[in-house]
Amino acid sequence: MDLSLSTRTVGDRTVVEVGGEIDVYTAPKLREQLVELVNDGSYHLVVDMEHVDFLDSTGLGVLVGGLKRVRAHEGSLRLVCNQERILKIFRITGLTKVFPIHTTVDEAVNATD
């Protein structure tokens, strides 16, 4: 299972829909996508992880890297995730305090705080 990526614009947000497995092999593709978006001026990102089957610390590192990049432009990076096994990884690494995590894309797109 490879990584799938697609992006769409909703208002002033860019939604990145990620599917498949984010690991040491596929994470560079996600990193490239996030870097490219920031370079193109998209600073408010929503990463939709509903179709992610596997996430490891390499993937977390890429998301943290993305967060640093958007913050350098006073942007935001929000996550959409309902899967317990994925949320667990954010919890044990303390990253639930770092990322705003939403249950739906709509909620993430409309969030302002």
Add this chain to the structure above:
Amino acid sequence: MATVELRFSALPEHVRTARLVAAAVARRAGVDEAALDEVRLAVGEACSRAVGLHRSNGVDMPVRVVLTEEEKKFSIEVGDEVPETPSGPGARTADEAAGHPVASGESGTEEAEDEGTMGLAVISGLVDDVEVTSGPGGGTIRMSWPTTPTVELP
């Protein structure tokens, strides 16, 4: 004797294979279905770390994964061939970064370092029985999960 032993070239694309094999052998060994996600993730983290260590230290030997079905537990050993440095076990990931000054933001070095540390954090957060050792011959991460005995059909 190991139930299944796996050696793979230190390349990121093989880590998924190691995860799949480990999960399959763990399931067969009687590891609780709910814990298989943990097995998959922990093995992936340990293998990613070993692959990273081999690559950043220019070691071209394979990464070793030993899966052993024991009486009441299933154990996994992931070994790398990167010798211990004077800074002690577990410090090797930080040492790698020390060799390359961290340029904030762009270089990716900082992220790579975060990942190394986070990998171990994930493993220790996931697995109750885990031991990280390092010696002159390389490092090893040992993990185990309890198994429930299955009724053998005649």
